[in-house]
Amino acid sequence: MLDLDSEHGPEVFETSSIESIEDLPSNEVISNLKTEDLIQITAEGFDAAATRNRLQKYAILDENTDFSGSINAKTLGNSGITVVQWAETKAQKLARLKKEIEGLEAENDAEQAELDTYLSSLQSMIQSAGTEGYYYQRIKQSLSEIDEVVENQIENQIGEISDANEPAQELKKLSTTSKPTSESLDRKSEFSAICALEARLARIEAAIGTPNTDPTVEHNFRTHLNEISRRVAVLSSPETSLEPVSQAVAHLNKELELLVANRRKVELHLGDRPQATTQANSTPFEARIDRIFSKLPDIETSSRILPALMTRLRTLHEVNSSLATSVGVTESIDKTLGLLLRELEDWLKNLESINGALDASEARFAANAKVVDEKIRAMENRMRKLIQNYKTDPE
Helix, strand or coil: CCCCCCCCCCCCCCCCCCCCHHHCCCHHHHHHCCCCCCCCCCCCCCCHHHHHHHHCCEEECCCCCCCCCCCCCCCCCCCCCCEEECCCCHHHHHHHHHHHHHHHHHHHHHHHHHHHHHHHHHHHHHCCCCCCCHHHHHHHHHHHHHHHHHHHHHHHHHHHHHCCCHHHHHHHHHHHHCCCCCHHHHHHHHHHHHHHHHHHHHHHHHHHCCCCCCCCCCCCHHHHHHHHHHHHHHHHCCCCCHHHHHHHHHHHHHHHHHHHHHHHHHHHHHCCCCCCCHHHHCCHHHHHHHHHHHHHHHHHHHHHHHHHHHHHHHHHHHHHHHHHHHHHHHHHHHHHHHHHHHHHHHHHHHHHHHHHHHHHHHHHHHHHHHHHHHHHHHHHHHHHHHHHHHHHCCC
């Protein structure tokens, strides 16, 4: 057996660049730490609110985790992330409770201010006593507008009547002297003036007549005027000029003269025989001509006053139409007042329901305020106890 002698050189020991494993924390120390593995967050079924609520009280401990990538880190062999859960201190609890109480007080103050605003506005609306009430002012404004319309109508009618006839002057005097000095009598005086105008108009129509009046039953000024107008129209119509009439009258005059001459001859021939009346031999046309000639003086007299009568009738017609308009306006005013009354009734019902709701809200608010006060007192007692405990045992 061959013995080989080998020279042994110096021993070389390879050392690791990492620190000794003795410097690493033991498993017992690691197991005692409160750790939580990193939550695997996936896009599927991710809820940001739930995740925030879960992680908002946790913080990563930089003492047991190193993200620098250095191989010299003491926690190189650790896996996962070491986190710690924040515990709310007494001071933080007190600050949070104080902030919540201030928020509740601010909400109560805002609600109370809004409720006070509503109550003040409702009280101003439902205040109906005296001249400062809401309904009084609104009704007063409506009545003043109605009075303006009625006064303008009456003034326009009086202005039209004043230049037409003397009774209209009396109406104007009556309407101007009957103006009330008090606002509470405005409506009564104006309606009385309208009734007086209607009564006078009825008397004038009864004396003059209306287009619907039967001339065979009622004989008034209009009947005679219509008859005279018809006769004047017959004489002054362009279709029946006076030249043919004058020719016919001349022819009739010649025939009448011839008839008179023949009658005289017959009378001389007959002598003492009784004479027959000429009216028996007169024709209807001659009788009509006689009636026309007998009415000529009346026609001449009527022709002088006819223009004034026609003007007065036109004025009365305008007055009648204006009064009809006034009646229509009065009816519309009555309808408006009725509508306003119904609206006021609806408002009263709504106000009653609002009052009931406010009473119920006030009762609920009082109950809630009582509960909140009790909770606040209990919270204050707890806070006092916590403060006392904190002072006695700060640790």
